[in-house]
Amino acid sequence: MTPSRLRLVSASDLQWLGGALALSCFPHLLEQPLWLALSLAAILLVLTRLSADQRARLPRYSHLILGAVVAVLVFQAYQTLVGREGGVAILMALSIVKLLETRTLRDVRGLLLLMFLLSGLALLHGQAPWQAAYALISTLAVLYAAQRIELGNTLPMGINLKSSSRMILEGIPIAILLFVLFPRLPAPLWAIPDHSSAKTGLSGDQMTPGSIGNMIQDESVAFRVSFKDKAPPQANMYWRGPVFEDFDGISWQPAYGQNRDQNALRFQAVPKIIGEGEVYSYSITLEPHQQSWLLALDMPTHIPANANLSNRLQIVSNQVVSEKKRIELSAQLSWRTVNDSPRQIERSLILPADLNPKSRALALSWAHLPPRDRVAAGLNWLRNNDFSYTLSPPVLTSRHRIDEFLFTHRQGFCEHYASAFAFMMRAAGLPARVVTGYQGAQQNADYWIVRQADAHAWTEVWYADQGWQRVDPTFVISPSRITAGIGLSIDSTELPFMMRQDNAWLRNLRLKADILVHGWNQWVVGYDQKRQNELLKKLGIDDFLSSAFLLWLIGGLLAILGSFAAWLLYKSQPPRPDAASRIFRRFIRKLAPMDKAASETAQAFAARAQAQYPHLAKHIEAITHLYLNARYGNDPAALPALEQAVRQMPRARQP
Amino acid sequence: MTPQSREMLQRLHQAEQQLNQIILGKAATMRLALIGILARGHLLLEDVPGVGKTTMAHALATVLGLRFARVQFTSDLLPADLLGVSVYERSMEAFRFHPGPIFTQVLLADEINRATPKTQSALLEAMAEQQVTIDGETNALPTPFFVIATQNPQAQIGTFALPESQLDRFLLRLELGYPDAKAERALLQGISRQDVLSGLSPMLSAEQLQEAQQDIAQIKLAEPLLDYIQALISATREDQRFSCGLSTRAALGLVQACKASAWLEARSMVIPEDVQRIFPALAGHRLILRQSGRSDPHIAEQLMYSVAIP
Amino acid sequence: MPMTAALLSFWRPYWQRFLARRHPVESGKVRIRHQRLYILPTLYGLGFGMIFITMLVGALNYQLSLGFFFAFLLLGVAHAILLRTYANLLGLQLSCGTPIPVFAGENVYFPLTLLNEKRQPRFGVNIQARQQAESASTHIPGQDHQLLALPVKSRQRGLLALPRLTISSTMPLGFFRCWTYLALDGVALVYPQPEPDPPPLPDHGALSDGKKMQASGNEDFAGLREFQRGDALHDIAWKQSARTEQILIRQHQSPIGATLWLNFDELAGLPVEVRLSRLTAWILQAESTQRPYGLALPAQQFPPALGHDHLHRCLSALAQYPGGAT
Structure with a gap:
């Protein structure tokens, strides 16, 4: 309605707007398929560089046509225009197209609001510190453009930038207060569609020799662990992941096919773990791996809420881990399991017929021994037959792969040994299965880092009296892999940088940085209902409806808002006038109700005052003279004299 | 303030008194006129005829000990009439410059808006540059050099209003206005202005005026x-x-x-x-x-x- | 819609009376105080609020910890902007000078001085007088003042008080509109509207007591001016006219001969406003032809003279003739 909203925006302002838009779209563009990202970036570039003339010459409905085109492109990429990916992509694409029809201040304002939203939605793609910093920067850019356009480009760039950054800085205390105190929900408002994207990490679907060896190159963090009291020895840090029962001669798969989560429960009975020895309490901050199974120290004795123990002794969450997740667990290093499912034990003896005859024959030769001696015999055989632990084993090609590995090459990685050992134990009549997960950890300050390169595979065998027990054949081949981590067990050039034992200072630096990342994950990204409850308890808040909560919330808000308001009022004050003016003001007040007009000179006022108060004429004349000398004559002696003269003058009217 | 400049100030106050005896009841305007001269500025007097503009200019020049010339500006006044001409003199077999009335210390340019823009700008150029260039020959104007221009403010046929850029060259614009009744009566009773003018004596010299101007800078x-x-x-x-x-x-x-x-x-x-x-x-x-x-x-x-x- | 319009028009007088009571006329330099400074979000600001809610719902749903933080950051930024918008007007000082008198129907330009004592500049201060279509907008640098000529349409001769002002600003981001009402004591003098096509000046004037002012024949030639209707033929300067393609009239300067008395009472038979209009037109004509004129109103007389001050005195008397706006 007001004409100012229909004010046309200058071409240079539109370029700034385009620049800010590019910044806020950038993290979204990175997530798109390359062809879509490139075409949207090209459209953005062209639209930003359009001159006012070219805009005017475009056909009237060109923005509608372009909008339809990008909608089709986005649909092509996602097969949908709603939901998390499709929705964000179409929002970004249409924001870019909106630049075409942006002419007036009103259009700009609409686009700016979308840009604020896009800056925030970038956090959907990740919540790392740098992503948070980027979101702040792109918000700053949007705010800068908004202020520049709103003020009609009257501010110099530096001052505008300073003022925009100030606004954001001023917003941070309020944001922190509300972030801490705003009640978190235990579950989402509505179901989030499964969002699976290819992620490196352990696979729950199958284990093939070589699949873990490939992960050795990946030094990204799988999860971080904080032990409550003390940490177990590194050799005992087996982080239990997917368990596999079925072997087809090449790869290991979980029983009952792919839908591991529900179907694993078909073994009916869930075994019970009876822990022995010291209890280790710890928390894991898991990087999102888009799976529902969690990782836990062998063997878990305390199961967190929202998760179950499967009958494979695996902890399975109710939801897919698509964001960083913090889990509280505890473990005991010795255990026995009871109440194991007989069907599961039977299944752990099945071997594909007519494969690997040599291995089968070898194992059969131990079948007469008691179960524990069969295991010892198997390990002894591996120890004494010149096996070596290497990251680059020869490729197994024959039909009888276990035979080829055990009798021909004798070089392999953990999964080769786990697989072969499980095969031999089954052949020897002992129920056995393969467990994958991670082994070891790297200590960093008060927590431990487990990287993808720490991935490991081992074997579990079942004894009638103790249930499932771990046997790690790799330990026999390369004991240092287990006791000291992978860095010492393998020629270091094959390993990623962080796993090596040389270059200590650089590794230290990166570990220092990881402390920050860990703190960030613990307190910012992982700040959920549970953490909030803990923190609020420390503040004396038990309940969101309690008076203590309201006290903290309102008190905090008032303190922040009040201090800003006070600061602002202070800044709005006129600067303190110089001494001579202040004393002269006092003199004028003594002559009340007379007052000096702003444009009246001191002498003109003095003349008026002398006429009004003849009995003060002498005072007035002297004071005026001193004031003029002090203020305009730079006379240093005049100022104290003026002060004294004003003090000595009586008030014109006694109150 | 040095005793020297105090003496100078006294002389200027005496000059001001003399001026006030001639132009009655216009002390504030006289003070402004003196300020204008001391600040090396040119003056523009705007008033109807017959209120004593010429007398004032003449008196000002006399008491300050400056040479005075008056030029009545008309529509047929040419720049040469003001600035001077180069004339071939047979006896010397050369051109000799005959300076015009502008070569004075105080120039009264009466009714400046009656002259053509060409003549006006010739004057204003001379004012700005303190020199006159004719036929390639440059002649410096005497120092100090002041112009007191008068113009009749009411727009009339046959006048050329000074453009804004030229107006900017005049430091102050003054109005004399009709004398008040008391002053006019004194004027009517007294002796003629001409007689008073001729009785005026210079109070200081051109050099002293320049010294005063240097003093003012402090x-x-x-x-x-x-x-x-x-x-x-x-x-x-x-x-x-x-x-x-x-x-x-x-x-x-x-x-x-x-x-x-x-x-x-x-x-x-x-x-x-x-x-x-x-x-x-x-x-x-x-x-x-x-x-x-x-x-x-x-x-x-x-x-x-x-x-x-x- | 007619219902709401009726309701609005019913409440308007009460609302105006309330505003007038709350914002009485103040004289001199008026400082905008916080008690009378109002602030509300604009549509744009509400849009920003929607973005905040969207972010918050998204964060709740996707359990996006940083999403919460970002949403609350938007809230914090909005608060920072709110404070700035408020401070943009707080403490601004306004005063109204004396406007130049105008003729009825023209715009009065009220000279407003906006004084900014604080160091920060004040942006986009918009000033609108009540019931006026035009508004004025300005930026005031830090520790500086700004002069603003606020146009107000004059309708009637007499005194025109500056209507109540609405001083508003949405700066720096446009999310909030902060405003106050201010009644300054500026008053403009509005001269009567000159009659568009007045009859020629009366050849002679007469005072109401009947003493005639005779025009004498022996005048000094004083100059030329353009022909106007009603000029005597014998005054035309034929020679000069032929040269300039304009009909020129010889002007004579003679204190008595040209003196003109413009008499209100001589225009008997016309309505008062028409008489005032005509006198205004004549005064302007006489002034432009440099013919001394006197003005006789029933209660006041101005002896013949010329010049700016005389013109102003005569026109003010006409403007303030009983019956005009006060």
Whole structure:
């Protein structure tokens, strides 16, 4: 309605707007398929560089046509225009197209609001510190453009930038207060569609020799662990992941096919773990791996809420881990399991017929021994037959792969040994299965880092009296892999940088940085209902409806808002006038109700005052003279004299 | 203030007294005229004929001990009539420059708006450059050199109003106006102005005037006053009623005139009074109203009173 | 819609009376105080609020910890902007000078001085007088003042008080509109509207007591001016006219001969406003032809003279003739 909203925006302002838009779209563009990202970036570039003339010459409905085109492109990429990916992509694409029809201040304002939203939605793609910093920067850019356009480009760039950054800085205390105190929900408002994207990490679907060896190159963090009291020895840090029962001669798969989560429960009975020895309490901050199974120290004795123990002794969450997740667990290093499912034990003896005859024959030769001696015999055989632990084993090609590995090459990685050992134990009549997960950890300050390169595979065998027990054949081949981590067990050039034992200072630096990342994950990204409850308890808040909560919330808000308001009022004050003016003001007040007009000179006022108060004429004349000398004559002696003269003058009217 | 300059100031006050005896009841205008001369500025007298503009200019020149010439500007006055001509002299077999009436110390340019723009600009160029160039020969004007121009303010057929850029060359614009009744009566009773004029004696020499001008440069101008002057200047530039605000030349002139005003009052520093005394005379003719194209000293004064003294 | 319009028009007088009571006329330099400064979000600001809610719901749903933080950051930024918008007007000082008189029907330009004492500049201060279509907008640098000529349409001769002002600003981001009402004591003098096509000046004037002012024949030639209707033929300067393609009239300067008395009572038979209009037109004509004129009103007389001050005195008397706006 007001004409100012229909004010046309200058071409240079539109370029700034385009620049800010590019910044806020950038993290979204990175997530798109390359062809879509490139075409949207090209459209953005062209639209930003359009001159006012070219805009005017475009056909009237060109923005509608372009909008339809990008909608089709986005649909092509996602097969949908709603939901998390499709929705964000179409929002970004249409924001870019909106630049075409942006002419007036009103259009700009609409686009700016979308840009604020896009800056925030970038956090959907990740919540790392740098992503948070980027979101702040792109918000700053949007705010800068908004202020520049709103003020009609009257501010110099530096001052505008300073003022925009100030606004954001001023917003941070309020944001922190509300972030801490705003009640978190235990579950989402509505179901989030499964969002699976290819992620490196352990696979729950199958284990093939070589699949873990490939992960050795990946030094990204799988999860971080904080032990409550003390940490177990590194050799005992087996982080239990997917368990596999079925072997087809090449790869290991979980029983009952792919839908591991529900179907694993078909073994009916869930075994019970009876822990022995010291209890280790710890928390894991898991990087999102888009799976529902969690990782836990062998063997878990305390199961967190929202998760179950499967009958494979695996902890399975109710939801897919698509964001960083913090889990509280505890473990005991010795255990026995009871109440194991007989069907599961039977299944752990099945071997594909007519494969690997040599291995089968070898194992059969131990079948007469008691179960524990069969295991010892198997390990002894591996120890004494010149096996070596290497990251680059020869490729197994024959039909009888276990035979080829055990009798021909004798070089392999953990999964080769786990697989072969499980095969031999089954052949020897002992129920056995393969467990994958991670082994070891790297200590960093008060927590431990487990990287993808720490991935490991081992074997579990079942004894009638103790249930499932771990046997790690790799330990026999390369004991240092287990006791000291992978860095010492393998020629270091094959390993990623962080796993090596040389270059200590650089590794230290990166570990220092990881402390920050860990703190960030613990307190910012992982700040959920549970953490909030803990923190609020420390503040004396038990309940969101309690008076203590309201006290903290309102008190905090008032303190922040009040201090800003006070600061602002202070800044709005006129600067303190110089001494001579202040004393002269006092003199004028003594002559009340007379007052000096702003444009009246001191002498003109003095003349008026002398006429009004003849009995003060002498005072007035002297004071005026001193004031003029002090203020305009730079006379240093005049100022104290003026002060004294004003003090000595009586008030014109006694109150 | 040195005794030397105190003596000079005394002489100037005596000169001012003499002026006030001739032009009765116009002490404020006389003071402004002296300020204008001391600040090395040219004056523009705007008034109807017959109020004593010529007398005033003549008296001013006489008491300050300056040479005086009067030129009546008419529509047929040519630049050469004012500046002078080069004439071939047979006896010397060369061109000799015959200086025009402009070669004086105080030039009264009467009814300047009756002359053609060509003649006007010849005068104004001479004013700006302190020299006259004719046929490639440059002749410096005497120092000091002041122009007191008069013009009849009422627009009339056959006149050429001075353009804004030329108006800016005049430091102050003064109005004499009709004398008040008492002064007029004294005038009617007294002896003729001509007789008084001839009885005037110079109070100081041209050299002394220059010394006074150097003295004036020493007057202090404090920061708050610079703020005030800048506030006034920017007020004229921001006021949408005027087609343009005051130039930097005008601001410099204001500073000079303020110092002269302070000196004449035997003060060592400028105070806001000085600014307020001079501003209407300085800004009046420079501020042209957008609506009517007129200039009006009253509006300048009004504007001045809307600006706070820092 | 007619219903709401009726309701609005019913409440308007009460609302105006309330505003007038709450914002009485103040004289001199008026400082905008916080008690009378109002602030509300604009449509744009509400849009920003929607973005905040969207972010918050998204964060709740996707359990996006940083999403919460970002949403609350938007809230914090909005608060920072709110404070700035408020401070943009708080403490601003306004005063109204004396406007130049105008003729009825023209715009009065009220000279407003906006004084900014704080160091920060004040942006986009918009000033609108009540019931006026035009508004004025300005930026005021830090520790500086700004002059603003606020146009107000004059309808009637007499005195025109500056209507109540609405001073508003949405700066710096446009999310909030902060405003106050201010009644300054500016008053403009509005001269009567000159009659568009007046009859020629009366050849002679007469005072109401009947003393005639005779025009004498022996005048000094004073100059030329353009022909106007009603000029005597014998005054035309034929020679000069032939040269300039304009009909020129010889002007004579003679204190008595040209003196003109413009008499209100001589225009008997016309309505008062028409008489005032005609006198205004004649005064302007006489002034432009440099013919000294006197003005006789029933209660006041101005002896013949010329010049700016005389013109102003005569026109003010006409403007303030009983019956005009006050």
